[in-house]
Amino acid sequence: AAGVIQSPRHLIKEKRETATLKCYPIPRHDTVYWYQQGPGQDPQFLISFYEKMQSDKGSIPDRFSAQQFSDYHSELNMSSLELGDSALYFCASSLGDIIRDETQYFGPGTRLLVL
Amino acid sequence: AQTVTQSQPEMSVQEAETVTLSCTYDTSESNYYLFWYKQPPSRQMILVIRQEAYKQQNATENRFSVNFQKAAKSFSLKISDSQLGDTAMYFCAFRNPDTGANSKLTFGKGITLSVRP
Numbered sequence: 032a033a034g035v036i037q038s039p040r041h042l043i044k045e046k047r048e049t050a051t052l053k054c055y056p057i058p059r060h061d062t063v064y065w066y067q068q069g070p071g072q073d074p075q076f077l078i079s080f081y082e083k084m085q086s087d088k089g090s091i092p093d094r095f096s097a098q099q100f101s102d103y104h105s106e107l108n109m110s111s112l113e114l115g116d117s118a119l120y121f122c123a124s125s126l127g128d129i130i131r132d133e134t135q136y137f138g139p140g141t142r143l144l145v146l
Numbered sequence: 147a148q149t150v151t152q153s154q155p156e157m158s159v160q161e162a163e164t165v166t167l168s169c170t171y172d173t174s175e176s177n178y179y180l181f182w183y184k185q186p187p188s189r190q191m192i193l194v195i196r197q198e199a200y201k202q203q204n205a206t207e208n209r210f211s212v213n214f215q216k217a218a219k220s221f222s223l224k225i226s227d228s229q230l231g232d233t234a235m236y237f238c239a240f241r242n243p244d245t246g247a248n249s250k251l252t253f254g255k256g257i258t259l260s261v262r263p
Contacts, residue, residue: 072255073237073253073254073256074237079249087249087250089250119189121191123251125249133243134181135241139188139190140191
């Protein structure tokens with residue numbers, strides 16, 4: 032079965048640079064979530080999109096922005112990168128129109144290292 | 147706001163034995179979803195099992211089963227016949243049932259499970 036695809040899988044950036052993370056949800060899934068997991072920590076919710084509209088926002092810095100496109104893929108844009116942004120970034124997708132089956136399936140994550 | 151608590155940071159179990167991982171949560175909602183996710187050293191987040199709060203029957207998936215106590219707000223995971231491949235971090239997670247807004251997962255801090263040969 033098709034899974035969530037994230038690219039790139041690894042990314043190394045310098046401080047103050049910009050990074051773009053991409054997420055391709057499972058086919059027919061219309062809801063995308065972004066999570067950030069620091070070393071030794073639990074995943075923290077950043078932002079989500081349902082049918083190409085932002086549906087919820089968590090502890091996402093103002094330096095970060097995201098959007099969901101017409102094909103349902105999503106991009107997380109991160110600017111003015113800081114050392115503390117080094118983390119594993121997960122994208123998850125779900126099928127939002129079946130209320131009782133909204134299990135979130137996670138991609139493999141993008142490991143971002145800011146030097 | 148919902149909170150999820152996993153008070154045991156680490157556990158160890160002998161291969162082929164049974165282990166139970168604890169999780170408690172706090173919510174004012176009457177209907178919600180609870181999940182256990184497994185994160186092996188590869189750091190992939192893998193769904194282990196899901197429980198819907200309105201269902202009284204405990205969920206089971208092969209060697210994995212849960213003990214869901216709604217009144218006590220407890221959601222423990224039992225792993226039977228532990229295998230070396232079960233070595234991983236296990237996260238308990240809570241989800242509001244609404245579509246769109248407020249459907250994010252809230253995770254506990256996780257528990258590191260080591261299976262000894």
